[in-house]
Amino acid sequence: EVQLVESGGGLVQPGRSLKLSCAASGFTFSNYYMAWVRQAPKKGLEWVATISTSGSRTYYPDSVKGRFTISRDNAKSSLYLQMNSLKSEDTATYYCARQRTTTGYFDYWGQGVMVTVSS
């Protein structure tokens, strides 16, 4: 059974940093692209980052480019999201998701972790 479990969320002040983790199990982690998708309170879904199987390629929307860094450790079946220079608009539930490599949809999701950016 595919499982994705996020951790590392919490309350952080604007301008500070936070690192999220996602522990994957139930599939061969190194064979899949992985992604982060977020959802602000009472809002829709927003794709945040994608990383290739080896980690050599990463993709971001303009809203987080230069501030967020996605990474992975295939030996630990773990995905990470380093978030720097956080803004209030980054407040959201962050989901870890398995991405189908060549076609970009997300076939499994975690339950999500809440990040609140506030002073």
Add this chain to the structure above:
Amino acid sequence: DVQMTQSPSNLAASPGESVSINCKASKSISKYLAWYQQKPGKANKLLIYSGSTLQSGTPSRFSGSGSGTDFTLTIRNLEPEDFGLYYCQQHNEYPYTFGAGTKLELK
């Protein structure tokens, strides 16, 4: 970026009825549209990808159609567990973008 316009925002229906949710892309995305279901306390669930391909485990009462810029999710013979939020997502190009969502409520 490809803008995804989803309609309606809200939809009320009764078990046994059929409903349709629409998604319009700001430019052609070929067939590359996915549909997801979101319910409180549960992981988001992929229902359909590439416009009309049912994800394994998706009941056959769900169907997807469309290509280019206009897509539709149809749910026939609604079951109680079908009520929730539905999102479309274009998976044709980065940045991937989602529709604003449709809340399917019990009438």
